[in-house]
Amino acid sequence: MEDLSLxxxxxxxxxxxxRARKIEIFxxxxxxxxxxxxxxxxxxxxxxxxxxxxxxxxxxxxxxxRRVGLGLPFMAQAxxxxxxxxxxESKIGKGTKVIASFQYHHIDRKPLxxxxxxxxxxLFGNPELEILYTHKKEGKSFAFSSSWVKNHFRDRPLVDPExxxxxxxxxxxxLKQIGVQG
Amino acid sequence: xxxLTVDDLKRIKEExxxxxxxxxxxxxxxxxxxxxxxxxxxxARKLMAVVLKEIEEEKVKDVMVTTSGCAGLCSREPMATVExxxxxxxxxxDLNEERMKEIxxxxxxxxxxxxxxxxxxxxxxxY
Numbered sequence: 671m672e673d674l675s676l677x678x679x680x681x682x683x684x685x686x687x688x689r690a691r692k693i694e695i696f697x698x699x700x701x702x703x704x705x706x707x708x709x710x711x712x713x714x715x716x717x718x719x720x721x722x723x724x725x726x727x728x729x730x731x732x733x734x735x736r737r738v739g740l741g742l743p744f745m746a747q748a749x750x751x752x753x754x755x756x757x758x759e760s761k762i763g764k765g766t767k768v769i770a771s772f773q774y775h776h777i778d779r780k781p782l783x784x785x786x787x788x789x790x791x792x793l794f795g796n797p798e799l800e801i802l803y804t805h806k807k808e809g810k811s812f813a814f815s816s817s818w819v820k821n822h823f824r825d826r827p828l829v830d831p832e833x834x835x836x837x838x839x840x841x842x843x844x845l846k847q848i849g850v851q852g
Numbered sequence: 853x854x855x856l857t858v859d860d861l862k863r864i865k866e867e868x869x870x871x872x873x874x875x876x877x878x879x880x881x882x883x884x885x886x887x888x889x890x891x892x893x894x895x896a897r898k899l900m901a902v903v904l905k906e907i908e909e910e911k912v913k914d915v916m917v918t919t920s921g922c923a924g925l926c927s928r929e930p931m932a933t934v935e936x937x938x939x940x941x942x943x944x945x946d947l948n949e950e951r952m953k954e955i956x957x958x959x960x961x962x963x964x965x966x967x968x969x970x971x972x973x974x975x976x977x978x979y
Contacts, residue, residue, distance in 0.1 A: 671892065671893055676892050676893070676897065679887070679892055679897060680887075680889050680892045683887045683888070683892070683919065683921065686919075687921050739888075739889060739922075740889045740890075741889040744889065744893075784897075787897055787898075787900075787901055788897065790900075790901075790904065791885075791887070791897050791900045791901075791919070794900075794904060794917050795885065795887065795900060795917055795918055795919035796918075796919065827913070829907065829915065829916060829917050830913060831907055831908045831909075831910075831911045831912065831913070834904050834907060834908045835908050
């Protein structure tokens with residue numbers, strides 16, 4: 671993966687395969703503390719202790735649910751290469767939480783990448799999924815939710831030329847205001 | 853004849869749902885982008901961006917967009933499946949932004965299959 675926003679997209683696609691209805695994405699950038707944290711929570715089927723322990727092993731897979739494979743090990747590798755770590759907390763029937771931390775200024779830390787494209791892909795590609803996205807940078811924060819879009823454009827289908835344009839503009843402006851290049 | 857199991861019923865329900873969602877939703881076509889780890893690493897998100905840009909610019913209102921997981925042909929990613937209402941779905945492989953745009957204009961908007969990029973016909977579960 672070229673950047674961290676692609677890892678986020680991948681982990682959320684995992685969550686939808688695990689029948690999540692709601693996902694939450696938190697990105698917290700603290701350059702002053704040399705810290706970048708990404709947290710992804712879902713309410714999918716979850717994994718038992720054994721499976722979540724093996725989930726970071728690239729050679730382990732549960733074929734029937736496709737919940738694991740290379741996605742998590744790739745993201746764990748990206749975190750470890752940047753002086754950070756990745757941990758998975760999961761409960762059967764409750765969901766899964768993936769928390770990745772990075773040294774913000776580490777030379778091998780991948781750039782965050784295009785969060786607008788990631789959120790837009792998730793939103794329009796999964797119309798029934800509830801998405802909450804919160805991005806913090808140096809004390810400022812921006813929040814986006816799929817329910818805002820659905821309420822705002824109540825009388826329109828989700829995949830509509832005007833809705834696409836407005837959502838992209840809203841995300842770009844919101845991220846720009848907190849100092850993130852979307 | 854073997855008894856139907858709960859799993860059989862679930863499978864039948866899913867098959868019927870996937871074959872009627874286009875018609876019931878009032879859509880004319882569906883574009884599915886394969887978003888497994890392999891697809892994403894190969895550039896699938898760019899394909900989605902191209903499709904959404906085309907929908908926006910051409911003011912298209914009857915096309916449904918979905919994503920799915922790995923289809924098992926990781927070396928041929930990025931892949932996309934195009935389905936026109938009432939026609940068999942067509943899988944495209946080894947795509948890039950230019951090819952996706954060409955497929956959108958020719959197949960999705962005008963109904964002509966772009967054979968040069970087509971892999972096979974089939975369908976998969978969308979979440």
